[in-house]
Amino acid sequence: MDVPDPAARSPKAEQTRRAIVDAAMRLFRGSGYDRTTMRAIATEAGVSVGNAYYYFGSKEHLVQAFYDQLQTEHADAADRVLAREKTFSARLEGVLASWLDVAAPHHEFAGQFFKNAAEPTSPLSPFSTESAPAREASIALFATLLDGSDAKVAPALRRELPELLWLLQMGMVLFWVYDQSPGQERTRTMVRRIVPIVDRLVKLSRMPVVRGIVDDVVGLMGELRAAP
Amino acid sequence: MDVPDPAARSPKAEQTRRAIVDAAMRLFRGSGYDRTTMRAIATEAGVSVGNAYYYFGSKEHLVQAFYDQLQTEHADAADRVLAREKTFSARLEGVLASWLDVAAPHHEFAGQFFKNAAEPTSPLSPFSTESAPAREASIALFATLLDGSDAKVAPALRRELPELLWLLQMGMVLFWVYDQSPGQERTRTMVRRIVPIVDRLVKLSRMPVVRGIVDDVVGLMGELRAAP
DNA sequence: ACCATTTCTTGAACGTGTTCAAAAGATGGG
DNA sequence: CCCATCTTTTGAACACGTTCAAGAAATGGT
DSSP states (O other): OOOOOTTSOOHHHHHHHHHHHHHHHHHHHHHOTTTOOHHHHHHHHTSOHHHHHHHOSSHHHHHHHHHHHHHHHHHHHHHHHHHHOOSHHHHHHHHHHHHHHHHGGGHHHHHHHHHHHHSTTOTTSTTSSTTHHHHHHHHHHHHHHHHTSOOOOOHHHHTTHHHHHHHHHHHHHHHHHHOOSGGGHHHHHHHHHHHHHHHHHHHHTTSHHHHHHHHHHHHHHHHHHHOO | OOOOOTTSOOHHHHHHHHHHHHHHHHHHHHHOTTTOOHHHHHHHHTSOHHHHHHHOSSHHHHHHHHHHHHHHHHHHHHHHHHHHOOSHHHHHHHHHHHHHHHHGGGHHHHHHHHHHHHSTTOTTSTTSSTTHHHHHHHHHHHHHHHHTSOOOOOHHHHTTHHHHHHHHHHHHHHHHHHOOSGGGHHHHHHHHHHHHHHHHHHHHTTSHHHHHHHHHHHHHHHHHHHOO
16 A cells, blocks of 8 residues: 655656556556556556556556646646636636546546545545645636636635635536536536626625625635634 | 346345345445445345345445435435425425434445445436436425425526525535534534525525526526436 | 246356565665 | 665465356246
């Protein structure tokens, strides 16, 4: 289960590690997660099964590499969107749509390993401590999205909105995973139509009648964060 | 994989079937889903492994029985709540809280098999065609909750609100599965505080400014339903 | 009573993810 | 150069979910 300290890796070890990750990626992409066996990955990488387990605690851990790569690709694509677009809704739609773009080639694969990420104890779970860095990076992206936009947000909401937008993205991912339409066209439709709604909700958040609810929601989020 | 038609079951077969389900429930409850093996279930039930697979296509299918039982228990508890409470928020909080009550003893077990339910292709997925009856029963429950309450809902929303409340419950279940606080106290807090928010949102739905958004949301839901 | 057909039951076998003791290789101090 | 120690690698073995050919038991028509 234990894995060598990444800081102290000999070049040879690093080479073996990469060979295993690359082989896994190739096979996952070609045959899907379930149909790719650890034996096949080891053979493809030119090592023994046990050696793969020396570097990766489980088959699941091999997916983390894929996960990281996706996150990086999305961050790049999102940066390009944010450099180009200035309005809140264009920025939001661009960021969400670019996630769909980078993830599209992996839809089937993603559906197969989604069950692993869903398990509460899994390190791949978006709520796990292991994925906290990725989660915070993603929330920070939505903060940038917001800061550089023309949106006028109720002050109370400003602090919590990035996390709420991240939750929106999680919802989108959930929808996408279950989306069986060709090219996941339904998810794209959903995004295109939900962004204006969010935009209007944010605008409404400053209205006196609505502000009470906003405060409630913000208060609840604060309490839940403090509790654990 | 094929399983005998439930309509045409001899008493003997039914007895064997029950023995397997009961053994599985006992062991699941005692040792959790993952640590309970099909061999142990078969031994406990006094049959062979192959026989268990004659009645249940997979280990996952054995969970369906647990699932159904939970649903039935919740429906009963919810009925008692709806007979007692008349205001919308009391009914909603009662129904959600009673789900937590009936599910509480199985929190650990539920977390373990949640990953199976999360896989899009799984029959246990709340969005699968196999669980459509359970899903529709649950949505119908929320329709009853609404109809018998004092809530004045915008007409456009009335049709979609039961499904939205069902989605709220799905969100609660998700939160609950990940909730590691003792007795899942955080989820209870979340429910207690989110119900008044929903209540206010529903009231707000009739306001002229908000009505536009409500129409958008309802329109989006209709479109997504029509698409597949 | 007999056979044909269907229903039910068995246990060995397969392929899988994972573990582990042991070996091989690398490193560094004397 | 040699030994001790640490890192890396191996492949056999384990436990599991699942399948399947074969047999046993029930059923029903003649």
